[in-house]
Amino acid sequence: MRVLVIDDSRPNREALAQLLAAEAWTTGAAAVDRRHALDQPRTFTPDVSVLSVADGDGVSIVRLIVAADPDVRVVVVGLDESDAAVLAYAEAGAAGFVMHGTSLADLLEIVGSVARGESPCSPRVAATLLRRLAQLGAEHNGYDRAAASLTAREREILELLAQGRSNKEIAGTLRIELRTVKNHVHNILTKLRVNRRGEAVARVWGTRPASPQLDLKVH
Numbered sequence: 001m002r003v004l005v006i007d008d009s010r011p012n013r014e015a016l017a018q019l020l021a022a023e024a025w026t027t028g029a030a031a032v033d034r035r036h037a038l039d040q041p042r043t044f045t046p047d048v049s050v051l052s053v054a055d056g057d058g059v060s061i062v063r064l065i066v067a068a069d070p071d072v073r074v075v076v077v078g079l080d081e082s083d084a085a086v087l088a089y090a091e092a093g094a095a096g097f098v099m100h101g102t103s104l105a106d107l108l109e110i111v112g113s114v115a116r117g118e119s120p121c122s123p124r125v126a127a128t129l130l131r132r133l134a135q136l137g138a139e140h141n142g143y144d145r146a147a148a149s150l151t152a153r154e155r156e157i158l159e160l161l162a163q164g165r166s167n168k169e170i171a172g173t174l175r176i177e178l179r180t181v182k183n184h185v186h187n188i189l190t191k192l193r194v195n196r197r198g199e200a201v202a203r204v205w206g207t208r209p210a211s212p213q214l215d216l217k218v219h
Helices: 008-021 057-069 083-094 105-114 123-148 152-162 167-174 176-191 197-205
Strands: 003-004 029-033 048-052 072-081 094-099
Touching: 003 008, 008 029, 008 048, 008 123, 029 072, 048 083, 048 105, 057 072, 057 083, 072 083, 072 176, 083 094, 094 105, 152 167, 152 176, 152 197, 176 197
Parallel strands: 003 029, 003 048, 048 072, 072 094
Antiparallel strands: none
């Protein structure tokens, strides 16, 4: 496994890269500062990127790394154990978490675990992630119940909204009054607890349609 160490402190990143290069599971290690984190893969394509976040926010860097190569697994180092920080990095795509105060030996073990395809984390981080999963599950169940409450006509109109149809076009397609369409749209948004058409479609089918008409705010 090839490892890239990203840290603005040159002594820190070079020392860690040397330690990682000596590990049996490592085939190569390189070190760069955060400014060159995305340029490095042109000459060194890592399997794991180890990003120091002790000196500042690195969520955007994690997102960019994962977006550039979804196969790269990112380990964030120097993270505090606040729920907000853990969730921000997890949702950005981090695969491993090394907290403040973690020993060097544990750091190497965590990076090695991530390199093997595992996602190690402390009990505190695991609890945070499980709470978030439970919250998402509850929200999803709530959306399912809301979607189930839609009438056949409301679902029919929602499908037309997903196609980017205006109220007038929907009225013409279904051969009903424009006022009736507006009432149905209002009921759909109320049942799904959203303010925009695109949000209504996203909550039922999971994706936001591209049509700009769907983002018109309802007054």
